[in-house]
Amino acid sequence: MMLMKRRDFLKAGAAAGALAALYGCAGMGKASGHVVVVGGGYGGATAAKYLRMWSQGGVQVTLVERNPTFVSCPMSNLVVGGTRSMEEITVSYDGLKNTWGVRIIQDDVLAVDPAKRSLRLAKGGELSYDRLVLSPGIEFMWDEIPGLDSTAAQSAILHAWKAGPQTVALRKQLEEMKNGGVYALSIPKAPYRCPPGPYERACLVANYFKQKKPKSKVIILDANEEVVSKKGLFTKAWTDLYKDIVEYRPNSEVKDVDVASKTAILEFDKFKADVLNVVPPHRAGDVATRSGIKLINDRWVDIDWLSMESTSTPGVHVLGDAIFPAPTMPKSGHMANQHGKLAAAAILNLLSGDRPSPTPVLMNTCYSFVDAKNAIHVASVHQYDPATKVVQPVQGAGGVSAARNEIEGKVALGWARNIWADMLT
Amino acid sequence: MKLLPAVAGLGLLAATGFTQAADPNLARNLAATCANCHGTNGKAVPGAGLDALNGIDKAKTLQKLADFRSGAKPASIMHQIVKGYTDEQLDLIATYLAAQK
Numbered sequence: 001m002m003l004m005k006r007r008d009f010l011k012a013g014a015a016a017g018a019l020a021a022l023y024g025c026a027g028m029g030k031a032s033g034h035v036v037v038v039g040g041g042y043g044g045a046t047a048a049k050y051l052r053m054w055s056q057g058g059v060q061v062t063l064v065e066r067n068p069t070f071v072s073c074p075m076s077n078l079v080v081g082g083t084r085s086m087e088e089i090t091v092s093y094d095g096l097k098n099t100w101g102v103r104i105i106q107d108d109v110l111a112v113d114p115a116k117r118s119l120r121l122a123k124g125g126e127l128s129y130d131r132l133v134l135s136p137g138i139e140f141m142w143d144e145i146p147g148l149d150s151t152a153a154q155s156a157i158l159h160a161w162k163a164g165p166q167t168v169a170l171r172k173q174l175e176e177m178k179n180g181g182v183y184a185l186s187i188p189k190a191p192y193r194c195p196p197g198p199y200e201r202a203c204l205v206a207n208y209f210k211q212k213k214p215k216s217k218v219i220i221l222d223a224n225e226e227v228v229s230k231k232g233l234f235t236k237a238w239t240d241l242y243k244d245i246v247e248y249r250p251n252s253e254v255k256d257v258d259v260a261s262k263t264a265i266l267e268f269d270k271f272k273a274d275v276l277n278v279v280p281p282h283r284a285g286d287v288a289t290r291s292g293i294k295l296i297n298d299r300w301v302d303i304d305w306l307s308m309e310s311t312s313t314p315g316v317h318v319l320g321d322a323i324f325p326a327p328t329m330p331k332s333g334h335m336a337n338q339h340g341k342l343a344a345a346a347i348l349n350l351l352s353g354d355r356p357s358p359t360p361v362l363m364n365t366c367y368s369f370v371d372a373k374n375a376i377h378v379a380s381v382h383q384y385d386p387a388t389k390v391v392q393p394v395q396g397a398g399g400v401s402a403a404r405n406e407i408e409g410k411v412a413l414g415w416a417r418n419i420w421a422d423m424l425t
Numbered sequence: 426m427k428l429l430p431a432v433a434g435l436g437l438l439a440a441t442g443f444t445q446a447a448d449p450n451l452a453r454n455l456a457a458t459c460a461n462c463h464g465t466n467g468k469a470v471p472g473a474g475l476d477a478l479n480g481i482d483k484a485k486t487l488q489k490l491a492d493f494r495s496g497a498k499p500a501s502i503m504h505q506i507v508k509g510y511t512d513e514q515l516d517l518i519a520t521y522l523a524a525q526k
Contacts, residue, residue, distance in 0.1 A: 049465075050457070053465070054450075054453070334461055337461050338458060338461070341454070341457045341458070341460075342454075345450060345453075345454045345457075349450075357448050357450065357451060357454055358448070359448070359451065360454070361454075361455060361458055361509075361510070361514065362458065363458050363506060363509060365461070365462065365502065365506075377501070377502055379502050379505050379506055380509070381506060381508075381509020381510065382509075383509070394508070394509040396508055397505060397506065397507075397508035397509030398505050398506070398508075398509060399505040401501065401502075405501070407501055408501050408502075410474055411474060411475065411501060411502075413473075413474075414462075414470075414473035414474035414475045415461070415462050415475070417470045417473040418460075418461065418462050418463065418464055418469055418470050418473055418475055419461045419462070421464065421465070421470050422460045422461055422464065422465050
């Protein structure tokens with residue numbers, strides 16, 4: 001293990017020379033040290049690449065990721081709906097390793113010791129760091145839906161809200177469902193990962209039913225009082241395209257399930273489905289909640305918007321869906337990528353003895369498909385406000401599509417190819 | 426939730442202009458916010474349907490952005506995004522991207 005690590009470091013050193021040649025010498029390039037990144041999703045992978053790129057290889061980066069490949073949550077509803085394959089949403093970590101000299105360890109992190117600046121790996125061993133980036137995504141709060149609090153229950157009633165085996169399994173359940181069956185999707189109260197995602201999923205499952213199982217229904221059990229994102233556009237899609245298929249029920253929080261009968265239990269009501277898809281409420285991923293880092297509402301990490309550094313725990317920067325969001329900021333892959341760049345820039349300044357930039361800017365774009373070809377977007381730009389010390393949405397900027405259209409369907413697929421390359425290639 | 430009026434927000438940014446000029450990585454950091462769609466350092470994935478921005482003459486990029494802002498150039502999304510940046514920020518971004526090979 002130690003030998004392998006040393007060899008990887010030597011390789012990383014060789015790559016540093018190549019990087020300097022590739023990228024010239026625009027920055028100061030005096031940052032050095034070792035940054036460990038935990039979680040290779042939209043936030044962590046971006047941070048790892050940009051730390052290497054912007055330091056011209058001067059900073060060593062180790063990425064700890066439990067999965068062998070990156071599987072994208074954005075676009076995974078197309079797999080659920082049957083118009084795209086898992087291969088099309090899966091990207092290798094080889095680019096990070098070979099092009100950027102990121103050392104990759106496939107493992108889980110058990111716990112972080114911020115005082116010692118080290119962390120323990122599940123397969124054994126410790127890693128020490130100068131700066132730590134946690135991009136742990138979300139963990140489901142199973143205790144909020146007691147009937148789902150077992151492995152057996154979770155393999156029968158799926159969330160498919162982390163792309164991977166659950167995506168494939170949900171697709172299989174839909175394929176096996178009879179024509180005339182009922183698919184029910186429950187949405188937790190906001191904030192949750194990917195605000196438009198559930199409504200997109202409802203559209204794409206309805207699109208599948210319309211073509212292959214037209215007597216079937218899609219029932220949306222939304223804990224929120226109204227559609228959380230792109231409301232007018234989704235509502236119009238349900239009316240125009242899926243009139244006899246989609247039924248939207250607001251204020252319908254799922255409190256429990258009966259697994260055997262696939263029944264969702266609401267406060268005053270029950271709902272039996274053929275395929276029941278429950279997205280439980282979530283909080284920051286375990287590695288963040290286990291490390292003594294300050295949380296807000298016991299769920300989301302409190303961070304400093306100039307650096308993404310925890311307000312309680314020096315040296316630990318937290319990205320993506322795990323953080324307490326700024327006003328109107330969605331928990332999205334696009335935003336996590338932007339967090340990764342903000343953190344990378346701040347960490348390089350800090351490792352060089354400088355302060356983080358005082359004027360960070362973040363922007364977001366989320367595309368949603370309403371059928372196999374037509375998409376809609378929501379966009380926003382967020383600028384740091386020194387008075388509130390939070391990034392605030394710029395009024396008058398951003399917005400949603402005028403109407404669903406095929407151009408944005410093409411752009412959405414182009415967005416995916418570009419952001420995956422921006423993170424991983 | 427109280428949002429900053431856009432004018433006040435822009436005023437604050439203008440007031441901290443000297444800080445921005447003193448931050449040697451500001452242009453790089455701002456341009457990185459474009460990379461999700463337009464590629465790292467503006468090098469978009471070929472054939473993915475989004476414009477590459479690297480090595481484009483600064484004046485040309487700024488004119489394109491101004492046309493998105495005014496509506497002279499039709500857009501699906503850029504007319505909304507461009508309004509989130511100050512003129513000074515757009516200038517820094519266009520300058521940085523023009524210098525990328």
